[in-house]
Amino acid sequence: MPVSAENTPLAEMYSAHHGWLQRWLQRKTGCSWQAADLAQDTFLRILTSPSNSSQISKLHEPRSFLTTIARRVWVDFVRRDALEKAWLEALKHQPEPAAISPEEQALILETLFQIDEMLEGLGNKVSQAFLLCHLEGLRYAEIAERLGVSVSSVKKYMAKATEHCLLLMCEEPL
């Protein structure tokens, strides 16, 4: 990580707490190489997030800040990993052995992850309606039938999911 060579608050934090964070993560995950990756990603996330970087010099408890970010990194990691497995599983069930290049695969997974993140927190039927409309191109009547709800509910779900996604898209990136 380039910052370790510079005399910045993050570099100081890195040298003072990186070892501790990695050990903390190792206790949590029971795996030393995962802990090393997660610790590295935690600092990377702080480095690449302006709002996080600017907080560093004002911190009273840098370790609790680090563990907060590390938790988020961990959650993202587990969710990405689960999604990637789900994607590979889904591909296996496709009738055609798909010819997807590693680059395309990475892009698809990134998009899927963003979609999955956006829909987090929405009710199951709301997100299902939204996905069936966009990914299967189903009509509202068909979606209503599949979900066992009325067509007007489907419309409400669509508005709700869209609004939810738009608000997230227009939020300041964290």
Next chain:
Amino acid sequence: MSDIQAARKDTLRAAARWYALLCSEEVTAQQKHAHAAWLAEDPAHTHAWQEVEKLRRQFQAIPGTPALDALQIKQRQGHSRRAVLRGFALLAAGSALGSLAWQRAPVDSWMASHRTARGERREYTLAGGTQLVLNTATALDVVETSTTQLIRLYAGEIFIRTRNETGKVAAAKTLQVHTEQGTVVPLGTVFTVRKLGTSTQVTVLEDEVELIPQSGGGKTQHLVAGEQAQMSSVNVEVATASDQADSWTRGLLVAVDWPLNRLVAELSRYRTGVLRCDPSIAGLRVSGAFPIDNTDRALSAYSKLIA
């Protein structure tokens, strides 16, 4: 929250409502005009609408069916942020649990024995004389046990004609079709089974079949010729079947008063690449017989029709 933020939120909410309206097959010309007027009213509306378009494009960038499957598989596994965090907290309790989180989910090692590519159709005769036709983009395994000839349908659509009039493969052997949602047992001869995202669609063309949803508590549903059912893993909904449900076995897609987006969705099953329908014309009604072995021809025939 500042007034500006509140106003921006309101605009996004309005854009979301417009979008939900325009995606509906019931949207009227008048509503479309009203939407255009809303867009023209304020640059902020146009700006919000660009966000809607951005959102839509995200979905267009990925292959629909596997993407939907992947998201559904993941949702079923319950990896919500909260659940994962709970897992994290649990891990702190004892390191013995620690390595569990990294173990890979068990992976099925099967490769479906019978499959068709997109746009392909293939016919098989199984042991005992059962005629099996695979429609486009279909994957299944045939498993023979001493009492059952089991067809596991993973994706796509099949047409089955049993040789025996009671749907049996042999004197003591029953034919069964399994999908993720449940089991289909023929009590007669001719039917189709189609695997949809979260349900299985069964159409009976001759005689009867019995449907047993996976988690329906042993509930069964009889289906007779002319009926079509959607089976989820817990229940079955029965409707009247179109009498052209097996037209694909003859290379035709027959639409009777379908909205255009349904036709587009059905035709896109038979071709690679993404086929989408502009929401502004998605609700146009259409009837006709379209050749599925040449969807380009079907599409150009249709474009001429609406031009």
